[in-house]
Amino acid sequence: EDQVTQSPEALRLQEGESSSLNCSYTVSGLRGLFWYRQDPGKGPEFLFTLYSAGEEKEKERLKATLTKKESFLHITAPKPEDSATYLCAVRLSGGSYIPTFGRGTSLIVHP
Amino acid sequence: GAGVSQTPSNKVTEKGKYVELRCDPISGHTALYWYRQSLGQGPEFLIYFQGTGAADDSGLPNDRFFAVRPEGSVSTLKIQRTERGDSAVYLCASSLTGGGDETQYFGPGTRLLVL
Numbered sequence: 001e002d003q004v005t006q007s008p009e010a011l012r013l014q015e016g017e018s019s020s021l022n023c024s025y026t027v028s029g030l031r032g033l034f035w036y037r038q039d040p041g042k043g044p045e046f047l048f049t050l051y052s053a054g055e056e057k058e059k060e061r062l063k064a065t066l067t068k069k070e071s072f073l074h075i076t077a078p079k080p081e082d083s084a085t086y087l088c089a090v091r092l093s094g095g096s097y098i099p100t101f102g103r104g105t106s107l108i109v110h111p
Numbered sequence: 112g113a114g115v116s117q118t119p120s121n122k123v124t125e126k127g128k129y130v131e132l133r134c135d136p137i138s139g140h141t142a143l144y145w146y147r148q149s150l151g152q153g154p155e156f157l158i159y160f161q162g163t164g165a166a167d168d169s170g171l172p173n174d175r176f177f178a179v180r181p182e183g184s185v186s187t188l189k190i191q192r193t194e195r196g197d198s199a200v201y202l203c204a205s206s207l208t209g210g211g212d213e214t215q216y217f218g219p220g221t222r223l224l225v226l
Contacts, residue, residue: 004153034214043115043202043217044154087153097209098144098167101153 003027006088006102013109016077021105023088024070033071034099035064036087044087047073078109113137115218117203123224124193132188132221134203140216142209143186145178146202148220154202160186161209193225 007022023033032051036044048057050066057064061082063074073086085106089099116135124130136143141162146154156170160180168178175193180186190197200222204215 036217041219043204043219046214046216049214089153097142097213098156098159098170099215101155103151103153 003100004088004090004102006086006105008105009103010106011108013075013078013107015079015109015111018074018076018078020075021073021086021107022070023073023102025090026069027090027092027100029092030090032091032099033066034089034091035071035073036089038085038087038104047086075107078107080109080111083107083109115203115205115216117201117218117221119221120219121222121224123226125226126193126195128193128225130190130193130223132190132201132223134186134188134218136184136186136203136205137216138184140205140207141183142206142213142215143180144204144206144215145186145188146204148200148202154217157188159209166209190223193223195225198223198225 003026005024013019032049034049035047037047038044048064053068055066061076065072085104087101087104089101091099118133143160145157148154158178159167162183163180175191178188200220202217202220204217206213206215
């Protein structure tokens with residue numbers, strides 16, 4: 001069973017059509033939850049880190065939120081340049097600093 | 112440098128050959144990580160260096176895979192007797208000290224194709 005599950009696997013939106021991506025995790029002892037953006041042929045680019053339930057962070061059209069068992073990445077009025085794969089990763093408490101990644105959500109925004 | 116760099120960007124080799132993949136971390140970052148990413152998957156952890164030493168190599172799939180970081184900066188991932196299943200994007204990341212809640216910064220990756 002995957003420890004980190006992202007949904008949907010793929011999402012197609014029209015420009016301006018707001019939506020949310022989900023990242024759920026089954027592990028306990030969360031030390032941090034990370035969101036990355038990955039463009040085709042490139043490495044992941046850091047977006048946000050969330051540490052505790054109720055925390056929110058924003059950057060341009062993106063807002064990340066965290067509950068006890070899941071995180072949402074809200075995309076408001078997306079533009080075609082927001083098209084990318086969005087990866088979620090969790091890091092556990094207890095000494096290991098190695099994050100576990102989900103499989104990502106592939107987002108396409110049509111003009 | 113300004114970011115993490117990796118060379119080569121693409122590598123095509125034949126089954127059974129030996130390959131070396133290089134990573135230059137962000138200057139001053141003591142922690143360095145190698146990941147492997149297959150198509151449609153998230154990055155999968157391979158090995159983590161703290162300075163010159165491998166602090167965690169639990170993700171290396173078998174003894175054909177080996178990595179070094181002799182001077183605590185540049186790292187080389189070495190794959191012996193390559194197999195078609197080794198084809199993937201190999202990503203390198205670095206962070207300042209490797210502890211606490213630090214962000215990892217990724218390089219562009221090396222796309223390895225084993226024919």
